[in-house]
Amino acid sequence: xxxxxxxxxxxxxxxxxxxxxxxxxxxxxxxxxxxxxxxxxxxxxxxxxxxxxxxxxxxxxxxxxxxxxxxxxxxxxxxxxxxxxxxxxxxxxxxxxxxxxxxxxxxxxxxxxxxxxxxxxxxxxxxxxxxxxxxxxxxxxxxx
Amino acid sequence: xxxxxxxxxxxxxxxxxxxxxxxxxxxxxxxxxxxxxxxxxxxxxxxxxxxxxxxxxxxxxxxxxxxxxxxxxxxxxxxxxxxxxxxxxxxxxxxxxxxxxxxxxxxxxxxxxxxxxxxxxxxxxxxxxxxxxxxxxxxxxxxx
DNA sequence: CTACAAATTCAAGTCGACTTGAGGTCAAGG
DNA sequence: CCTTGACCTCAAGTCGACTTGAATTTGTAG
Numbered sequence: 001x002x003x004x005x006x007x008x009x010x011x012x013x014x015x016x017x018x019x020x021x022x023x024x025x026x027x028x029x030x031x032x033x034x035x036x037x038x039x040x041x042x043x044x045x046x047x048x049x050x051x052x053x054x055x056x057x058x059x060x061x062x063x064x065x066x067x068x069x070x071x072x073x074x075x076x077x078x079x080x081x082x083x084x085x086x087x088x089x090x091x092x093x094x095x096x097x098x099x100x101x102x103x104x105x106x107x108x109x110x111x112x113x114x115x116x117x118x119x120x121x122x123x124x125x126x127x128x129x130x131x132x133x134x135x136x137x138x139x140x141x142x143x144x
Numbered sequence: 145x146x147x148x149x150x151x152x153x154x155x156x157x158x159x160x161x162x163x164x165x166x167x168x169x170x171x172x173x174x175x176x177x178x179x180x181x182x183x184x185x186x187x188x189x190x191x192x193x194x195x196x197x198x199x200x201x202x203x204x205x206x207x208x209x210x211x212x213x214x215x216x217x218x219x220x221x222x223x224x225x226x227x228x229x230x231x232x233x234x235x236x237x238x239x240x241x242x243x244x245x246x247x248x249x250x251x252x253x254x255x256x257x258x259x260x261x262x263x264x265x266x267x268x269x270x271x272x273x274x275x276x277x278x279x280x281x282x283x284x285x286x287x288x
Numbered sequence: 289c290t291a292c293a294a295a296t297t298c299a300a301g302t303c304g305a306c307t308t309g310a311g312g313t314c315a316a317g318g
Numbered sequence: 319c320c321t322t323g324a325c326c327t328c329a330a331g332t333c334g335a336c337t338t339g340a341a342t343t344t345g346t347a348g
């Protein structure tokens with residue numbers, strides 16, 4: 001089993017070595033050992049990194065990503081919570097598709113201000129839900 | 145035309161007054177005037193705020209959002225660039241859908257480590273592209 | 289054996305998006 | 319007329335995710 005040093009991992013993943021150390025510090029990845037001072041990673045770390053990158057682009061924090069796909073390969077959170085995350089993503093996908101349509105429309109529409117364009121406003125109505133007045137503080141990222 | 149003071153806007157949008165001031169400072173929204181010191185907003189600000197919120201959940205910076213939907217209603221960037229953003233969103237939608245499938249799978253699969261599950265790894269392969277070695281610094285957010 | 293490039297640690301810095309706090313202002317009600 | 323409470327400004331602080339820099343510590347090549 002071929003071990004990779006940090007520069008190889010960095011090369012192949014496109015992630016800076018400093019970020020890799022940061023991820024290890026935060027417990028998202030693990031190095032299998034050291035040669036001297038130098039970390040050695042197993043090749044599976046590349047898959048984990050794909051997952052981390054993916055999670056980040058979806059807007060999850062490193063903390064959440066760790067909770068969803070523990071570096072040992074087991075989630076730290078319940079199936080319930082995972083399903084909730086999946087549903088969040090369903091909504092997120094819809095919102096993004098809506099925004100994409102709006103942007104595409106803005107790019108094509110000749111109305112002087114898109115806010116005056118009825119088509120645009122219709123898209124807004126679909127995509128941009130307003131909060132129903134009782135706004136909550138988001139502060140329940142869960143304990144680990 | 146009914147004007148709203150900042151607390152009404154905050155209430156109806158679910159966005160903190162401090163954030164509204166911040167958005168105004170950054171030029172994402174505009175207050176129509178003042179009564180004494182107090183800002184007065186036109187009702188259209190609520191639509192703009194929906195758009196801002198939507199853009200944020202899509203991962204755009206305030207700066208980018210401003211460029212895409214100027215507070216005056218006209219984008220600061222070319223149709224070309226807008227179309228590129230729409231295409232980025234197309235990819236983002238796909239990635240998110242992929243991640244959602246993975247999470248859903250993790251929630252249901254009984255494999256001890258999802259990395260050992262062939263189904264999961266297949267999903268990973270689809271969703272989690274690795275960068276093709278020549279990693280670039282992302283630093284071209286464009287000038288305004 | 290020595291020099292050197294590549295890693296390492298640890299502290300401090302950066303960036304975006306706000307929030308918080310101190311001290312000031314003003315329109316409206318009593 | 320005077321008090322209040324909502325809003326104001328401006329500076330500083332916070333949080334997450336890294337990056338940067340200075341001072342080491344090797345494994346390997348010459």
